[in-house]
Amino acid sequence: MINVLGQRQQDLLRLLLRNKGGLTVDELSRQLEITRNAVRQHLASLESDGLVAPGISRPSGGRPEQLYVLSDEGKEIFPRQYSWFAELVIDTIRDDAGDEVLKKRLDRMGERIADQLRAQNPPGANRQKQVEKLAKVMEGMGYNTGGATVGEGKPVIEADNCIFHNLAMKNPDICRFDLALMARFTDSKIDHQECMAKGGNVCRFKFSPKPKTSS
Amino acid sequence: MINVLGQRQQDLLRLLLRNKGGLTVDELSRQLEITRNAVRQHLASLESDGLVAPGISRPSGGRPEQLYVLSDEGKEIFPRQYSWFAELVIDTIRDDAGDEVLKKRLDRMGERIADQLRAQNPPGANRQKQVEKLAKVMEGMGYNTGGATVGEGKPVIEADNCIFHNLAMKNPDICRFDLALMARFTDSKIDHQECMAKGGNVCRFKFSPKPKTSS
Numbered sequence: 489m490i491n492v493l494g495q496r497q498q499d500l501l502r503l504l505l506r507n508k509g510g511l512t513v514d515e516l517s518r519q520l521e522i523t524r525n526a527v528r529q530h531l532a533s534l535e536s537d538g539l540v541a542p543g544i545s546r547p548s549g550g551r552p553e554q555l556y557v558l559s560d561e562g563k564e565i566f567p568r569q570y571s572w573f574a575e576l577v578i579d580t581i582r583d584d585a586g587d588e589v590l591k592k593r594l595d596r597m598g599e600r601i602a603d604q605l606r607a608q609n610p611p612g613a614n615r616q617k618q619v620e621k622l623a624k625v626m627e628g629m630g631y632n633t634g635g636a637t638v639g640e641g642k643p644v645i646e647a648d649n650c651i652f653h654n655l656a657m658k659n660p661d662i663c664r665f666d667l668a669l670m671a672r673f674t675d676s677k678i679d680h681q682e683c684m685a686k687g688g689n690v691c692r693f694k695f696s697p698k699p700k701t702s703s
Numbered sequence: 704m705i706n707v708l709g710q711r712q713q714d715l716l717r718l719l720l721r722n723k724g725g726l727t728v729d730e731l732s733r734q735l736e737i738t739r740n741a742v743r744q745h746l747a748s749l750e751s752d753g754l755v756a757p758g759i760s761r762p763s764g765g766r767p768e769q770l771y772v773l774s775d776e777g778k779e780i781f782p783r784q785y786s787w788f789a790e791l792v793i794d795t796i797r798d799d800a801g802d803e804v805l806k807k808r809l810d811r812m813g814e815r816i817a818d819q820l821r822a823q824n825p826p827g828a829n830r831q832k833q834v835e836k837l838a839k840v841m842e843g844m845g846y847n848t849g850g851a852t853v854g855e856g857k858p859v860i861e862a863d864n865c866i867f868h869n870l871a872m873k874n875p876d877i878c879r880f881d882l883a884l885m886a887r888f889t890d891s892k893i894d895h896q897e898c899m900a901k902g903g904n905v906c907r908f909k910f911s912p913k914p915k916t917s918s
Contacts, residue, residue, distance in 0.1 A: 491753070492752045573867060577793065597791050649782065655785065
């Protein structure tokens with residue numbers, strides 16, 4: 489994603505990547521061959537984007553010199569292969585243990601996270617309230633839900649950003665994780681009416697009471 | 704990462720996220736309340752960054768209307784949780800099967816990828832040549848190696864970008880994947896002399912002949 493920045497800011501960030509202890513304005517100015525004022529302007533802009541942060545001050549002969557470092561977010565602007573890695577691990581589980589074990593494991597992962605989230609959030613008074621809580625939690629994860637609505641008398645969540653998009657495109661079983669999480673959190677049956685990984689415009693989830701299991 | 708773009712370009716990308724089938728210049732102009740020329744300039748800039756692409760043309764009464772859509776890369780500028788997901792899967796393997804199984808699985812994943820890469824790349828004439836090949840392969844993955852060097856008479860690779868950084872910070876066992884990959888690809892013993900996940904400035908790998916196993 490670094491390519492969306494201007495060339496000079498890219499060069500500055502690459503210098504900080506190569507010097508993780510940080511660099512001073514003077515050092516950046518020398519290495520980029522631009523004035524210290526220009527360096528300061530770039531640093532201010534990158535700092536306000538959250539990509540750069542002031543580091544420690546280095547003692548020098550006179551005034552200690554301020555170092556600038558990549559922030560955690562700044563590091564993450566460089567290439568990452570998390571999606572590929574997750575895919576490899578998922579493939580390995582399937583190869584070792586088979587499809588059914590993989591599916592069960594994805595279900596269990598979703599349920600475990602739902603239990604953690606339930607412990608952190610007071611329960612809603614009814615299903616609609618609980619789905620509204622879930623929509624907020626999902627908003628915080630990045631799903632871009634814009635809250636819960638009602639469709640055909642039942643609570644509905646629509647998300648237009650899939651936080652696992654590449655993974656779900658490669659392996660639709662990944663959606664089991666989300667569905668298990670939502671079902672457990674709201675104690676509902678979920679209808680996945682539309683799915684972005686299958687070409688949908690959004691992911692649309694409808695929440696109904698769980699069917700009674702006959703004894 | 705979308706926050707490093709200007710506000711108008713963010714708004715434009717968010718409209719395309721909500722309308723995955725695409726929007727025309729006219730529709731974008733109306734919804735963003737800016738001129739069609741301004742829309743065209745933003746689209747040109749976003750297209751050259753690889754975030755937006757022309758979609759299909761929509762038949763209309765007169766001339767068919769060109770639609771613009773998010774590219775695959777453009778979708779990925781919105782929040783993703785691949786690293787968290789990979790972490791969850793890794794934790795589940797450890798919980799289910801224990802530390803030793805997890806380590807073996809990471810080793811096996813690295814070896815499997817090394818075998819695939821060896822099949823795609825003709826072997827180097829000697830260890831140094833083979834390590835140089837590996838450095839190029841790693842460059843392509845995003846490690847930022849700048850090629851292989853020689854240290855104390857042995858081939859060395861230094862990478863200043865860790866493509867699994869967040870994962871490796873949470874769980875240093877992740878490095879086993881890289882080490883297994885490199886060892887198998889070069890048929891070498893690897894010394895991980897410095898590691899970014901442990902506060903190093905780079906990851907530094909030294910390659911030696913494998914110790915002979917006594918029969």
